[in-house]
Every structure is written in structure tokens, then in C-alpha cells.
Amino acid sequence: MIEPAKLSDLESDDNNGKTYELRLFVTGASINSIRAIANLKHICESYIPGRYSLEIIDVYQQKDLAESEQIIALPLLIKKFPMPQRRLIGDMSDTAKVLKGLGISTKSE
Amino acid sequence: MSLKSSNNSDSPTGSLPKSPTGIAGLDEITGGGIPKGRPTLICGGTGCGKTLFSIEFVVHGALLYGEPGVFMSFEEKSEELALNVVSLGYDLEQLQRDKLLKMDYVRIDRSEIEETGEYDLDGLFIRLGYAIDSIGAKRVVLDTIENLFSGLLDQGILRAELRRLFEWLKGKKVTTIITGEKGEGTLTRNGLEEYISDCVILLDHRVANQISTRLLRIVKYRGTVHGTNEYPFLIDEAGISVLPITSLTLEHDVTSDRVSSGIPSMDKMLEGKGFFRGSSILVSGTAGTGKTSIAASFVHEACNQKKRAIYFAYEESPQQIIRNMRSIGIDLQQHVDSGLLQFQASRPSLNGLEMHLLSIHKAVELYDPQVVALDPITNLITVGSMSEVKSMLIRLIDFLQSRQITVMFTALSLNTIVNEQTDEGVSSLVDAWVLVREIESNGERNRGLYIMKSRGMKHSNQVREFVITDEGLNLVDVYLGPEGVLTGSAREAQQLQEQTGVVLHQNAINRKDREIERKRFVLESKIASLKEEFESMQDELNRTYVEEELRKEVMEKNREQLTRNRHDE
Structure with missing residues (x-):
């Protein structure tokens, strides 16, 4: 039996301790892409400084990724780690939603 | 699947370029595709x-x-x-x-996506x-x-x-x-x-x-x-x-070739040659009038001519039809064995009408027959309304005619009063309409057959008696007497009566012949006696003439003698 309290401890431990593995898919230098990169970097620096790795991929350069990564809408941010995997689309201007999507609780700050 | 469907991706100039779908029928409707x-x-x-x-x-x-x-x-x-x-x-x-x-x-x-x-x-x-x-x-x-x-x-x-x-x-x-x-x-x-x-x-x-x-x-x-x-x-x-897989126009070729109905006496009613090839024939009649037999005989004849045929049965199983037809001297099994005849039997309620139509299409395309029989189309009513059946038959006839296939439908008319315009309303679609009806009189029922219409040819307007015998089907002239149309035993009685008449008549003729012979004999002997009389008269005349000559000669001699005697004196 796992106690509920323990489970939540584990989760928060994970979120606080582990490194976020992020991949951002963009399309060249489109307005949305530039905004998304800027917004995301700002959020990461503000909330999880030093605890993330961000890979920015230009889909135009690697078109085959579109199919293998199930890309439809861009810009797309995939949170590879920690689990569960999440997909965020848009220019990341809605900070609250980005944080929710990444599983970063604002209360801990 | 038919791949003959249009392949005109390079459409005629002026019209929209089209991309054929390859779906049977659709490219025809759209004029080449999407x-x-x-x-x-x-x-x-x-x-x-x-x-x-x-x-x-x-x-x-x-x-x-x-x-x-x-x-x-x-x-x-x-x-x-x-x-x-x-x-x-x-x-x-x-x-x-x-x-x-x-x-x-x-x-x-x-659930996985967050919009930000x-x-x-x-x-x-x-x-x-x-x-x-x-x-x-x-x-x-x-x-x-x-x-x-x-x-x-x-x-x-x-x-x-x-x-x-x-x-x-x-x-x-x-x-x-x-x-x-x-x-x-x-x-x-x-x-x-x-x-x-x-x-x-x-x-x-x-x-x-x-x-x-x-x-x-x-x-x-x-x-x-x-x-x-x-x-x-x-x-x-x-x-x-x-559907339709066929063209939507009425442009198919026609031919004046004929196909036999399989009943020689029926062919005789149709200028002695039978139906046109590629035409559609409707055989309608009340229950038990021998519609299936007519259809079977038609198919049988076609197979005898080495033509391929398909028999679509919606009422009886193939085995049943083969057995039943054997009883009237039509052996369909031999044609099935030789591959000339195919049976396609199904219950009408098995499919919707369209499915039936398509299965007919497919069978026809696969087997390429020259003759098709559908027996009976009336059963299709159970799966569709009158107008649906009609529209299906229109398309079927259209399809078969475009392939020059002669088709025979049988239809059951439920009412004993012949209603000239019902019969699924297909009577106007078909080229020839043969009607078999019950004639009930003198305590028996007989079958009367007549050709209601037959486009493009002279056809008999007579009602014939349709008889089913062990040797097949036949049509007999009915007798029109003072009591009306005579069929069955009444007709046979009439036939016997006529036969008696013929014998009597013959006898009378013989008697007259003999009398004439006698008269001639008498006359000839008369002529002979007259001839003899004439000859004897002629003899008589000749004798007188000779005597006259002799007398003249003798007298002459006598006178000369007398003259000479006088000179001597």
C-alpha cells in the first residue's frame, strides 16, 4: 500500500529535484516561433532556472520529424521528462497554462 | 470490377480536367471523375x-x-x-x-494538448x-x-x-x-x-x-x-x-437478328422467326399458367443453339426447376453440365433491389451470356416498391440491351381480370409482351396465349391455346364457333366432329367421281356408234358414185359401138 501522502511527496520531489527535458518545435523564424522561444525561455528562467534542458527544433529543417512526432499545430512544446509526457501548442503567451502543462506549481515559488 | 470505365483524364478541350476515381459508375456520372x-x-x-x-x-x-x-x-x-x-x-x-x-x-x-x-x-x-x-x-x-x-x-x-x-x-x-x-x-x-x-x-x-x-x-x-x-x-x-454502370442515354445499337422462343408455334406467331435479339420479353400470367416453362424453353433453345444463358430464379431452386422441366421434356441439366447454362438462384429478400441488380450485372459481366431469364420479377416486389422495381428494371433492360442480350422476364399477375397497364408497369418498357391467361369454360381451365405486343414486327393477333405436353410446349389454334372460343376438350370434340365431316365429304366426292366415269363411258360408246354410222353412209355414197361412173362408161362404149356399126353398113 502506498500512502497518498507519500505519493504526493514523491511527485513534488520529482518536480523540484529533476531536470526538465523540453523540446520545442518551431517553424523557422515565424512570428509565433520567435514569440514561443522567447516566452518559454522567460518562463523557464523564472520558474525552473538551471533545472531544464531545452532543445529547439526547426521542423522545416527536419520535415520527417513532423510525422514521427505527430506534429500538427506549431509551435509545439513537448515535455519529455518528467512523466507524464505533455504537449503544449501555441506561442506560450499564456504563462499560467504553460506552467500547468509543465506541471510546475506556482505555489512552491 | 469493371475497369473499362472512362479513362479520359485528358478531357476534351474546354471542359474541366478530371481525375478518374476508377469507381465503377461514378466516372460516368461525373463525366470523367472528380x-x-x-x-x-x-x-x-x-x-x-x-x-x-x-x-x-x-x-x-x-x-x-x-x-x-x-x-x-x-x-x-x-x-x-x-x-x-x-x-x-x-x-x-x-x-x-x-x-x-x-x-x-x-x-x-x-487530453494531451494544452493550448498556450x-x-x-x-x-x-x-x-x-x-x-x-x-x-x-x-x-x-x-x-x-x-x-x-x-x-x-x-x-x-x-x-x-x-x-x-x-x-x-x-x-x-x-x-x-x-x-x-x-x-x-x-x-x-x-x-x-x-x-x-x-x-x-x-x-x-x-x-x-x-x-x-x-x-x-x-x-x-x-x-x-x-x-x-x-x-x-x-x-x-x-x-x-x-449504379447505373451503363450509359444514361438511349443510344444502344439495334439488330434485326432473331432468336427463337423455343416454341416453334410461337415463333410462327412472330413472323415465323421469333423475337429480336437484344430485345426484352415479358411473359405474364396468373399462377400456374406455365410462365416458368416458357422461360425454360426459351433458355433451352438458346443453349441448343450453343448460346450462353443465365437463369435468375427468385422462386425455385435450380434443382427444382431442372426436375420440373424434365417432366415436359426439357433437359436443362445437360446445358448446366456443358457450361452453357448458369443458374443464379436467390431469395428476393436476401438483398435489397440494388444488390440484386448488381449481382445480375456482375454475373452478366463475368459470364457474358447472350440470353438471360428472370423468373419471376414479381417476387422482387417484396423487397421494393412498385416504382423502385420499375426503375431497377429500366436500368437492367438498359444494361442488357446495351450488351445485345435478349432477356425474358416472367411476371405473375394476381388478378384474373387482365389489367393491361399493371405488371410492374414494365409493359411499356419491354419490346414484346406475351400474355398467358386462364380460359375457364365447360368445367375446365385451359391456357390461352396471345402476344399483346411485339415491337417492330408483324405478329399474330390470335389467341392460341397453350398446351404443355410431355414433349414440350405447343400452341394450338383455338376454335371460334358459335359458342365462342373453344379450348381443351371442347376443342378436341370440335376437332373430332370435323374429322367425321371430312370422311363423309370424301365419300361423297368418291361417289360423284364414279358417276362421271360412267357418264363418260356412255358418251364415248355413243360417239363410237355414230362414227360407224357415218362410215357406212360414206360407203353407200361411194358405191353409188362408182356405179354412176361405170354406167357412164358402159353407155359411152355402147354409143361408140353403135356408131361403128352404122359406118360398117
């Missing part, structure tokens, strides 16, 4: 065949028209799709290996563009792109992006099929028809009287003439077939 290089919307309710339709479009494109295709599915996984169409003989995996097809399954899961601001569908564009370029695709299917609406929240962005997508596809010069689920009061749930203005095809699936019919209608086809009716279509082991 608009080339433009998007076409195919909409309809669940399970109406949208996906299959679009798969056939890309597969036919790849296999028949040398146009590779991209199939982007928003609903089913590629493997599932491939499995679904294995039964149609399509190997999607192989096509993908051959670079003729590219399958792409787009998965959108609402402005976005666009560039990902989809890149993905699709990459797929198109990788195999040089000319055809694209987006099945069902509307699923994006449930996956993404921002309708404004989505609509703008879809509009951009369709424009982009046009720019790419690929022929696209977009499928859409039918909505309430609109063609598609999310109004995709607003963006696709070139061609919209609506598929429908209706169930009436527990029998389902699939229907296809071209709602809109800009810049081209197209059939506007609802066309029934079928999905079976060969895929989709739209």
Missing part, C-alpha cells in the same frame, strides 16, 4: 462508406492511373485501415513499399507537403479532417488554417478528397462545404422496410455537367460500385 488538382468534399453519415470511397480513390490512382497518393487519416491507424481493405484485395503495405502510397495517421488527443496562445497548422502543412513530395503524389485524401475540430479548441485559427490548407493543396496541384461527417441540417458538422467549392458528393445510407440502400448524390460540381439524381451504390467484395 476535378483534377482541386479538393472534393465527400460527406455523409457514419458508416456510409466515405473512408472506403477515398481509399479506392488513392488505390485506383496508384494502380490504374499511375498517380501515387497520400492517405492522411485522422480517425483510424494505418494498420487498421490496411486490414480493413485486405478483403478487397488491396495490399496497402505493398503499395507503400512501392512508393505508390503514403499512409499517415494523425493522432490528436485533446497563438498557433498555426504549419506542422500539418509540412507533414503533408513532405509526404506528397516524398512519393510525388498526385492524389491526397484527408480522412476526416474534421477531427481537428475536436482536438483543437481555437475554432477561429482552425477555420483560417483549413482555408489556407485547401488553397495550398490547390497550389500543389494535387487532387484531394476531404471527407466530412454529416451534420444537423448541414452537409458537414463543421461547415467544411464552405471552403470546398468545386465538388461536393453526398453519401447516404437509408433503411426502408428493413432493407438498406446506399445512395450517392453529387450536390455540386462546378464547371461541369453531371448527373443530379441519387444513385444507389453498393459496397461488396469488389469495393464500391455506383
Whole structure:
């Protein structure tokens, strides 16, 4: 039996301790892409400084990724780690939603 | 499946270039296919065949028209799709290996996605563009792109992006099929028809009287003439077939060749030669009048002439028909064995009318017969209304005539009073109409047969008695006496009476002959005696004449003697 309290401890431990593995898919230098990169970097620096790795991929350069990564809408941010995997689309201007999507609780700050 | 369907991708000048779908019948209705290089919307309710339709479009494109295709599915996984169409003989995996097809399954899961601001569908564009370029695709299917609406929240962005997508596809010069689920009061749930203005095809699936019919209608086809009716279509082991498969015009060739009805005396009623080849013949009559026998005899005769025939039985099983016909001296089994005759028996309620029509089509296309019999068409009424049966028969007759196949229908008329205009209303469609009716008199029922009509030939207007014997069918002249039409035993009595008359008459003639002979004899002897009389008279005359001469001579001598005597003195 796992106690509920323990489970939540584990989760928060994970979120606080582990490194976020992020991949951002963009399309060249489109307005949305530039905004998304800027917004995301700002959020990461503000909330999880030093605890993330961000890979920015230009889909135009690697078109085959579109199919293998199930890309439809861009810009797309995939949170590879920690689990569960999440997909965020848009220019990341809605900070609250980005944080929710990444599983970063604002209360801990 | 027939692949003869139009292959005119290079349409005549002036008309819209079209991309053939390879779906039997559809290319005829649309005059060559769907608009080339433009998007076409195919909409309809669940399970109406949208996906299959679009798969056939890309597969036919790849296999028949040398146009590779991209199939982007928003609903089913590629493997599932491939499995679904294995039964149609399509190997999607192989096509993908051959670079003729590219399958792409787009998965959108609402729960996984968080929308955090402005976005666009560039990902989809890149993905699709990459797929198109990788195999040089000319055809694209987006099945069902509307699923994006449930996956993404921002309708404004989505609509703008879809509009951009369709424009982009046009720019790419690929022929696209977009499928859409039918909505309430609109063609598609999310109004995709607003963006696709070139061609919209609506598929429908209706169930009436527990029998389902699939229907296809071209709602809109800009810049081209197209059939506007609802066309029934079928999905079976060969895929989709739209009816009519035949032409929609009345332009088939005609011939004045004749085919025998199998009953010599009936042929005699038809200028002694029988029916026209490629014509349609209706045999109608009440129960038990021998309609099946007429049809069987017709088929039997055709097979004897080494023609191929198909017998569609909707009432009896083939074995039953063969057994029954043997009792009247028609052996159909030999033709079945020699491969000239095929039976296609099914209960009418097995399928809807359209399915029946298609199975007839298929059997005819496969077997290529010269003669077809349908027995009886009246049973089809159980699965369709009068007008549906009529429209089916019109199309069937049309189809058979275009192939110069002679067809015989039998129809059961339920009322004993001959109603000249019923019989499924097909009497106006058929070329020849043979009516068999009961004639009941003197406590027995007999069959009277007459030819109600036979287009394009002189035909007897006589009612004949139709007799079924151990040796087959025959028609006998009925007797028209003071008591009316005589048939059956009354006719036989009349025949006996006439035979007696003939004997008596002959006897009378013989007596007269003998009398004349006698008279001649008398006359001849008279002539002989007169002749003798004349000869004796002639003899008499001759004698007198000779005596006269002698006397003259003697007198002369005497006078000379006297003269001489005087001189001597």
C-alpha cells in the first residue's frame, strides 16, 4: 500500500529535484516561433532556472520529424521528462497554462 | 470490377480536367471523375462508406492511373485501415513499399494538448507537403479532417488554417478528397462545404422496410455537367460500385437478328422467326399458367443453339426447376453440365433491389451470356416498391440491351381480370409482351396465349391455346364457333366432329367421281356408234358414185359401138 501522502511527496520531489527535458518545435523564424522561444525561455528562467534542458527544433529543417512526432499545430512544446509526457501548442503567451502543462506549481515559488 | 470505365483524364478541350476515381459508375456520372488538382468534399453519415470511397480513390490512382497518393487519416491507424481493405484485395503495405502510397495517421488527443496562445497548422502543412513530395503524389485524401475540430479548441485559427490548407493543396496541384461527417441540417458538422467549392458528393445510407440502400448524390460540381439524381451504390467484395454502370442515354445499337422462343408455334406467331435479339420479353400470367416453362424453353433453345444463358430464379431452386422441366421434356441439366447454362438462384429478400441488380450485372459481366431469364420479377416486389422495381428494371433492360442480350422476364399477375397497364408497369418498357391467361369454360381451365405486343414486327393477333405436353410446349389454334372460343376438350370434340365431316365429304366426292366415269363411258360408246354410222353412209355414197361412173362408161362404149356399126353398113 502506498500512502497518498507519500505519493504526493514523491511527485513534488520529482518536480523540484529533476531536470526538465523540453523540446520545442518551431517553424523557422515565424512570428509565433520567435514569440514561443522567447516566452518559454522567460518562463523557464523564472520558474525552473538551471533545472531544464531545452532543445529547439526547426521542423522545416527536419520535415520527417513532423510525422514521427505527430506534429500538427506549431509551435509545439513537448515535455519529455518528467512523466507524464505533455504537449503544449501555441506561442506560450499564456504563462499560467504553460506552467500547468509543465506541471510546475506556482505555489512552491 | 469493371475497369473499362472512362479513362479520359485528358478531357476534351474546354471542359474541366478530371481525375478518374476508377469507381465503377461514378466516372460516368461525373463525366470523367472528380476535378483534377482541386479538393472534393465527400460527406455523409457514419458508416456510409466515405473512408472506403477515398481509399479506392488513392488505390485506383496508384494502380490504374499511375498517380501515387497520400492517405492522411485522422480517425483510424494505418494498420487498421490496411486490414480493413485486405478483403478487397488491396495490399496497402505493398503499395507503400512501392512508393505508390503514403499512409499517415494523425493522432490528436485533446487530453494531451494544452493550448498556450497563438498557433498555426504549419506542422500539418509540412507533414503533408513532405509526404506528397516524398512519393510525388498526385492524389491526397484527408480522412476526416474534421477531427481537428475536436482536438483543437481555437475554432477561429482552425477555420483560417483549413482555408489556407485547401488553397495550398490547390497550389500543389494535387487532387484531394476531404471527407466530412454529416451534420444537423448541414452537409458537414463543421461547415467544411464552405471552403470546398468545386465538388461536393453526398453519401447516404437509408433503411426502408428493413432493407438498406446506399445512395450517392453529387450536390455540386462546378464547371461541369453531371448527373443530379441519387444513385444507389453498393459496397461488396469488389469495393464500391455506383449504379447505373451503363450509359444514361438511349443510344444502344439495334439488330434485326432473331432468336427463337423455343416454341416453334410461337415463333410462327412472330413472323415465323421469333423475337429480336437484344430485345426484352415479358411473359405474364396468373399462377400456374406455365410462365416458368416458357422461360425454360426459351433458355433451352438458346443453349441448343450453343448460346450462353443465365437463369435468375427468385422462386425455385435450380434443382427444382431442372426436375420440373424434365417432366415436359426439357433437359436443362445437360446445358448446366456443358457450361452453357448458369443458374443464379436467390431469395428476393436476401438483398435489397440494388444488390440484386448488381449481382445480375456482375454475373452478366463475368459470364457474358447472350440470353438471360428472370423468373419471376414479381417476387422482387417484396423487397421494393412498385416504382423502385420499375426503375431497377429500366436500368437492367438498359444494361442488357446495351450488351445485345435478349432477356425474358416472367411476371405473375394476381388478378384474373387482365389489367393491361399493371405488371410492374414494365409493359411499356419491354419490346414484346406475351400474355398467358386462364380460359375457364365447360368445367375446365385451359391456357390461352396471345402476344399483346411485339415491337417492330408483324405478329399474330390470335389467341392460341397453350398446351404443355410431355414433349414440350405447343400452341394450338383455338376454335371460334358459335359458342365462342373453344379450348381443351371442347376443342378436341370440335376437332373430332370435323374429322367425321371430312370422311363423309370424301365419300361423297368418291361417289360423284364414279358417276362421271360412267357418264363418260356412255358418251364415248355413243360417239363410237355414230362414227360407224357415218362410215357406212360414206360407203353407200361411194358405191353409188362408182356405179354412176361405170354406167357412164358402159353407155359411152355402147354409143361408140353403135356408131361403128352404122359406118360398117
